[in-house]
Amino acid sequence: xxxxxxSPRYKITEKSQAVAFWCDPISxxxxxxxxxxxxxxxxxxxxxxxxxxxxxxSQLPKDRFSAERLKxxxxxxxxxxxxxxxSAMYLCASSTGRRNIQYFGAGTRLSVL
Amino acid sequence: ELKVEQNPLFLSMQEGKNxxxxxxxSTxxxxxxxxxxxxxxxxESLFVLLSNGAVKQExxxxxxxxxKARLSTLHITAAVHDLSATYFCAVDYLSGTYKYIxxxxxxxxxxx
Numbered sequence: 001x002x003x004x005x006x007s008p009r010y011k012i013t014e015k016s017q018a019v020a021f022w023c024d025p026i027s028x029x030x031x032x033x034x035x036x037x038x039x040x041x042x043x044x045x046x047x048x049x050x051x052x053x054x055x056x057x058s059q060l061p062k063d064r065f066s067a068e069r070l071k072x073x074x075x076x077x078x079x080x081x082x083x084x085x086x087s088a089m090y091l092c093a094s095s096t097g098r099r100n101i102q103y104f105g106a107g108t109r110l111s112v113l
Numbered sequence: 114e115l116k117v118e119q120n121p122l123f124l125s126m127q128e129g130k131n132x133x134x135x136x137x138x139s140t141x142x143x144x145x146x147x148x149x150x151x152x153x154x155x156x157e158s159l160f161v162l163l164s165n166g167a168v169k170q171e172x173x174x175x176x177x178x179x180x181k182a183r184l185s186t187l188h189i190t191a192a193v194h195d196l197s198a199t200y201f202c203a204v205d206y207l208s209g210t211y212k213y214i215x216x217x218x219x220x221x222x223x224x225x
Binding site: 033042045055093101102104105107 | 117161203209213215216
């Protein structure tokens, strides 16, 4: 069964350092999402791609976060510099189109010290 | 402010009992999603409800949608321990593009 791949699974970093997360969606899925989930809360959408284009990044803290999906396949989310408040699970999801079922990856748990 | 609220936030129930989780949302939406999340794991899609009055069932779980009341319910029948997890509802709404909001989550613990 096809899955959304994410790496790394865990990342520990010190504040002010740069971190990057990678996501490979299910083959053929045009829509890709990055979410942040703080412990005990629901996921919060950070950015949504349709193919290689950003269709929504209204919740992305653009002063420190960036996301790209250059060839419309895999994607990278970067934080620079990381802050203590960025500690969370970062989830990637993909779907065949907007408004369709989203399939989530296992996530990257980030701890900022 | 757009909100998706679930209640209860925490639910501890005995095996074999029935219970309902409620999801209220404050925006106009004709589509609602239910997900399950096990501790430390990712989210798994349970149901997509596509229109007013939609009802879907899978095993001991049944979800329904009332778009006029902006309410969805997730009913658990004869709970078993394996249903212990956190359940999230989510809605999408149109604001330029379709945006996605998750609910607060309901942490369910089924006691043997």
